[in-house]
Amino acid sequence: MNKRQFFVLACLVIGVIALSRCGNRKAGGADPRGETFAAANTCANCHQAIVASYAATAHAHTSAPASAATVKGSFTSPDNVFHFPNGNEVKMEREDSILYQAAYQNGTLQQKQPFDIAVGSGRKAQTFLSWRNGRYFQLPISYFVPAASWANSPGFPADHPKFDRVIPSTCFGCHSSAVKVKEVQEGMGLKEVFEKREMIAGIDCQRCHGPAAAHVNFHTAHPEEKAAKNIARIDTIPNLRKLDMCALCHSGLKPFQKSPFRFQPGDALAEYLLPTVPFPRKPAEMDVHGNQHQLLVASRCFIQSKTMNCSSCHNPHTTERDLQMFAQRCISCHEQDTHKKTKLSAEARQQDCINCHMPALPSSAITLLANGQTNPTPDSIRTHLIAVYEDAAQSILAKLPRGK
Template sequence: MNKRLLSVLLVMVAVVTVLCRCNGSSEGKDLRGEGFVGSATCATCHKAIYDSYLSTAHNNTSRAASDSSVLGRFSSPGNNFGFLNGVNVVMEKRDSGLFQVAYLNGQFQEAHRFEIAIGSGRKAQTHVYFKGDQYYQLPVSYLVSAHDWANSPGFPASHPRFDRIVNTACFGCHTSKTVVRNIQEKGTGFTEHFEKGQVIYGIDCERCHGPAADHVSFHKENPGQKQGRFITRIDTLKNQQKLDMCAVCHSGLKPAIQSIFNFKPGSLLKDYYYPDFNRPKVSELDIHGTQYQLFSASQCFVQSKDMNCSSCHNPHATERTDLKVFSQRCMNCHKEADHTFCTNSTVPAATLKQNCIDCHMPSLPSRSITLLTNGQTKPTPDSIRTHLIGIYKPDVKGVVELVTGRTNGK
């Protein structure tokens, strides 16, 4: 492993460890240190926004595993997943929690407790267990479209694998803080050792708005001051800074310079990830995780001076099923009056205004996120809406393909 990188990681962990031991959750303090207050505090003054945000995918991207948070059945016959080697993993509800239990010919092999549910449950949900001082992904996930348990993405169909380690590269975008006790060099890489249960679930207010302790203190003492003080005002950031706030998690996995838990609003992406010198063509990018690259290659973005993720998305509300809302935002630029409206003359303009999205940002199958359901021999891909805005048409197989803008990723 790069010695310099290791030394940086060790220093980071040492600082974080001191902060967390002094200000741990057992004392009611935020795991991130004195500058943070936790999202529940924001609800005092921003209750409507806070209540709306609770239902969003960002907030629910990770949760403590429980009867209410884990999707899928825990009673027969819908709680069993069979592997090719004859091992069955059974989802069992016990007095001490929810478990995935492996049996071979009816004989117990091993059992692991659901600790964390990863994913909002809109598309799929996978799960994590804790052993020793490390987190591991469980071999069986839940696929919403199939309403059934499925083999976890990238796992073998031949046997259940309980040894895939989950590290901060995963937690960095699915939690607001996961405490690492220390990092040890191991061969050409490193091993992270975690503090069990020291997690701030979901992507909370302060991941996007920055530490709010001073902001809260000031406005408690100055209730008449209506303009936000001692907090990053998103509308004052440069457009690239706004984009980077989303791209830190929506631009795919890349070698990290430092922990993205350190990322604050106004930070630049280039300070957190090494440059990608072998950038693939846009046509080769998978729709999962590379929303930033696909969006920034779109002509809508290229021809705009100030378009960013928030031009279309309200991060405080769940709008994903309301295509009319998104379509109306397209109308901010694509207007009949200035002849920039959709040129499809076979459909009435009033109808087009109800749904631009399915034509210009269709849902496509992911090549990287595929899950094998019970009894199937071919994995089912997760379907995700592409962020490469363009003109699409069905190809000869009935799969939509991009008609224009194919050279965007040259």
């Protein structure tokens, strides 16, 4: 007997009234967001395959309590040091299970702060937050994956380590599922006070699908019911609202009007974020970083198909890296070969479809100064403005045998 069968049986024995309570206790309560949320581990009872593949995604790992297991980058000499130009350096140090960034000037310790939270799955980069007296501060050194090196945090001074950059809860709004924070009056304004390391790390199922305790209770009580109950049915949501589910976090850095943690499928993005003005902006003015939504909706594919959304190409429950598989999704709408000038063979088309029409471009917002470099390296991000890129196409064509 598995856990779910045991649970249903136990409820049946106790009786019908007790059943709803029993369900409630198991589903709600355990989640710090409140009773409408089910305990995270309950989804696996019925959605085992999705839960298993989702656990390996970048979304699931986009934040974590800092530990030797979650922080990428070396803590052993000589790779654990970031050198500033003038004798300043920061060493990544480890004492028992606690990790620190320690700043030295000409060998003398100046300041030392612990890593508390790692932000970023480490696909491309990680930055780190340190908790002090109710606040989170971004640590001066980040980890940059393409250079396999510690790097000066983006936007930080180039000549000395800075330990006093305060991080607001908006960071957690896109990179976690909940964070324990309250607002207290300070002078004329409000100040956020966080509890140390208290959060639901990563983006979980209910962050996208909304609170699901009632859904879990219903289906636990009615295992014979095959249609989803008490949860937003995504296939009934209008296309623009489907896009908004992703745009909440994928339309760039702007202040939220309303807590992003309250977003549920079917909600309109405009309630949470002020629209980008002027809109539509010229694609050239938008950074590839985090602006996937605006870039996609400026593409002819989107404008002329009217049905395109992020799920036209992405399965949000798995990690997908195979560019030829993405090309298949293009071909689902572009059966006809339109390459009158370029004359590509079918294989050549599929091989580089994405690299020609959605090339990875340097971000101007995310640049990191890696160890030993004098110029910052930009992060390279796949543009979502689907178009003809002559330069990208020419450099690929130069390497291809021409088809007919």
